[in-house]
Amino acid sequence: MKIVTRIATLLMTVFAVISFAQDWTVYVGTYTRGPSKGIYAYNFDRSSGKLKSIGLAAETSNPSFLAVHPSQRFLYAVNENDNGTVSAFAVEPGGKLKAINQVSSKGSGPCHLSVDHTGKWLFVANYNNGSVAAIPIHADGSLGEAAATFQDSGKSVNPDRQAGPHAHNAAISPDNRFVWICDLGLDEILSYHIDAAKGMTPNYPPFARVQPGSGPRHIVFRADSKFAYVESEMAANVTVFSYNADKGTMRAIQVISALPQDYTGPKSGAEIALHPNSRFLYTSNRVHDSIAMFKVDAAKGTLLFAGTVPSGGKTPRNFAIDPSGHYLFAANQDSSNIVTFKIDPQSGNLTPTADPYEVGFPVCIVFLSTARASAGH
Secondary structure: OHHHHHHHHHHHHHHHHHHHHOOEEEEEEEOOOOOOOEEEEEEEOOOOOOEEEEEEEEEOOOOOOEEEOOOOOEEEEEEOOOOOEEEEEEEOOOOOEEEEEEEEOOOOOEEEEEEOOOOOEEEEEEOOOOEEEEEEEOOOOOEOOOOEEEEOOOOOOOOOOOOOOOEEEEEEOOOOOEEEEEEOOOOEEEEEEEEOOOEEEEEEEEEEEOOOOOOEEEEEEOOOOOEEEEEEOOOOEEEEEEEEOOOOEEEEEEEEEOOOOOOOOOOOEEEEEEOOOOOEEEEEEOOOOEEEEEEEOOOOOOEEEEEEEEOOOOOEEEEEEOOOOOEEEEEEHHHOEEEEEEEOOOOOOEEEOOOOEEOOOEEEEEEEEHHHHHHHO
8 A cells, every 4th residue: 555655646746747847828717797808818937936917818708617628729618607608719829719619508607617538528517507518529629519418406405595406516537437516506416427429427326415505516536536525615614525436436534614613704615626746635715715725634535624824815716726736826706816825845835925916807727738739739
């Protein structure tokens, strides 16, 4: 077991070195109100952690969540409107985006999407009506019409927030065999097989549960497929699951708050991410305006709360860790800024730098490898 752990640590170190040596473009999805017009782009200086603005990369309506194609040649965005759509873009030299096409998300208020590891399928979660869809990706990066659509059903204990289904996340398992859907309205995380021909088919048993009234929002898997972590919006906590990668099933082993013990105000968790070395986990608290830090037990997968740091703005809707694991970028939606944090490699602690960036209503940050995108052209 020690040998396996050492090999995993070595591989993560190699990955970090390779990632640090690459050039990256940062794309920011926004809500298009006020000054915001769509997706914005920045060059990322890996040595200093600074961002240099490229400007508006693509004008599109409410691109609240983004996903990068494995080839790094294409980028996809949900258009979070009542009449939900998904937009496809080609990455051009210099970081601008060229619109390819737009298709229906087969639901209302799409809020999350992901691309499978083969680059052939896109999965989208529609929050308003609680449906999910599998959309084929063609060789030229364009999107076809949805090949499969599933409608969640049911409710949970909160009559205001959970009177019906609200699909909030579509996450790919590390082995690319399953897509997991966090449904805030049901307090469930639903499981589907990724199917090469149909996109997705139901998995049985079909779901895992969090504590009633929690409102699961986003899920992240540890790279070794042994554990999964679910951030719940309404409870602002994290549920740790042991994960059976063969069957695509999960068993809850811990629930831990993402807020200080003495905090008694409103709760609203948002994003969750594991550090590339899998030793640290982070979540964002919107009303508390903070980033929560956790240490991960390598053997048990459980978490130890390590405190919070102010997000440097209002309503940290999303954050992203750069691929080398040196910096965390927090997108503060309601103060319209992005704040950079330096990550301590030993403790995982976050220290804000003096580099905030103004962008209207940011809600999603993703990294794209410039070298791979250029090679694709």
